[in-house]
Amino acid sequence: MPEFMPLSLVITYIAFFGFLNTHQRHSARFEGASQTYHLALNISLILGVLVGLSLMIYYGYLTVWYWPIVLFLLGSLIGGLLFGLLDVTIGLLIMSLLSFAGWPISAYVMYRIVSNLGG
Numbered sequence: 001m002p003e004f005m006p007l008s009l010v011i012t013y014i015a016f017f018g019f020l021n022t023h024q025r026h027s028a029r030f031e032g033a034s035q036t037y038h039l040a041l042n043i044s045l046i047l048g049v050l051v052g053l054s055l056m057i058y059y060g061y062l063t064v065w066y067w068p069i070v071l072f073l074l075g076s077l078i079g080g081l082l083f084g085l086l087d088v089t090i091g092l093l094i095m096s097l098l099s100f101a102g103w104p105i106s107a108y109v110m111y112r113i114v115s116n117l118g119g
Contacts, residue, residue, distance in 0.1 A: 007090050008069065009059075013074070013079070014075050014082065016079075016103055017052070018082055018086075019102035019110040021076075021079060021080050022083050022086075022092070022098075022102050023044055023048065023057050026093070042118055048104075048107070052107070055110050056071070059071065062114060
């Protein structure tokens with residue numbers, strides 16, 4: 001059982017959380033004409049939250065119970081601030097479009113990192 005948190009996992013979780021946070025912000029402030037796009041944002045957000053929760057449970061199962069909490073706190077603080085800044089700088093729509101691919105890729109990389117911790 002690892003007694004440390006790999007930096008690669010922290011960085012990947014920051015990206016994962018940031019991409020989901022972008023979708024959350026865009027959905028909450030959605031002013032576009034396409035309700036289909038708004039629905040896609042919400043579906044992506046729900047799937048991302050479920051995937052993230054599953055990965056946290058898996059990570060806690062392979063390590064100790066508090067590492068997922070520490071990872072969530074780090075990721076939410078840093079990812080929220082960093083991606084909030086990117087949303088303002090680059091634009092919420094562009095970041096939101098990138099997030100449709102960004103969070104699933106981040107989730108896959110996180111899964112690979114966590115799986116390698118188990119053995």
